[in-house]
Amino acid sequence: MKYDLNKMMCLDVFLSDLTKEVQHTVDSQIQNRKIRSMPLLSWDLYMEGYSHQLAVAIKRLERDKVLGFAQKFNWKNDLNFAFSENDYEALIIMDLNQNIIWVNEGFSTMTGYSKKFAMNKTPKFLQGKETLEDSKSRIRKKILLQVPFKELIINHKKNGMAYTCEVKIIPLISDRTTHFIAFEKEVI
Template identity: 90%
Template sequence: MKYDLNEMMCLDVYLSDLTKEELHTVEPQIQNPKIRSMPLLSWDLYMDGYSHQMAEAIKRLERDKVLGFAKKFSWKNDLNLAFSENDYEALVITDLNQNIIWVNEGFSTMTGYSKKFAVNKTPKFLQGKETLEDSKNRIREKILLQVPFKELIINHKKNGTAYICEVKIIPLISDRTTHFIAFEKEVI
């Protein structure tokens, strides 16, 4: 029996179902250099779905962490809505003096700085020679006004590389503003 392996889409499934004798029969055809192998599409599809599920699980854990802070500090903001409306790579929570109290892993991935390094610093450590004064001034003014806003700023990664960062900052309010949350993503 001759097998046309060029037409087989799921070679891995096919081979796993063969007896030893059948496998011995088709082995020379599989090792034929004229036969081009097909990409393993089922694995690609699986990994794509798995990757998406993992990203969603991480986002849920981050939201839950922030909701834990909300409970601790009695924030009245609708944070579920904030998470559903804002796309982000990095999350940063600061106190009123802009000292960082928490960042997510995405912050480390985006900037190269560890969570441990960032905590108790202000986000100013991300600024550098390419950061525009106008951007810094607009951010400073909006933070003083304690209103939600979006701004683009040129930040610098740990390795010195400049990148454009879209920052959406929301004041976190109990009876008054106590903290800020920043949803950040690199803009290409």
């Protein structure tokens, strides 16, 4: 079988997919002619698209995980709408006492704390010397009222670095509020 090597734009990908017998034939053709190499110009475009697709897939898996909790706890909230309306890095699901029952990987990336470490703790472990009492007080009041809200709070990463976090908290309701979901992202 003869291959037109002049028409192959991505020789390394092509070669990696050949059987040993076919690769031997192609190798002899390559050695008998000069092949003009082309710079790899499209890798950055490919990676941008791949990164976007990966991020979309991760968000879909996270949404599906939360929808699984919704089914288990019979939440009546429109969580598909909540996901479409809220941009986030970290997702946290807490019970009524604000004990964390689940976080996504984005939580670990944003804070430096592992998912395992966060389990059964309240988000208070993220607060530190730069966390403002006013922010904490407003969040406590809105949690007690069990209403959706958005707040900025200064939290602290595992390494001690302070960061401003936008928190959107929504009560999760079956017959009554049973849990809360927090959509969080670091803001500058």
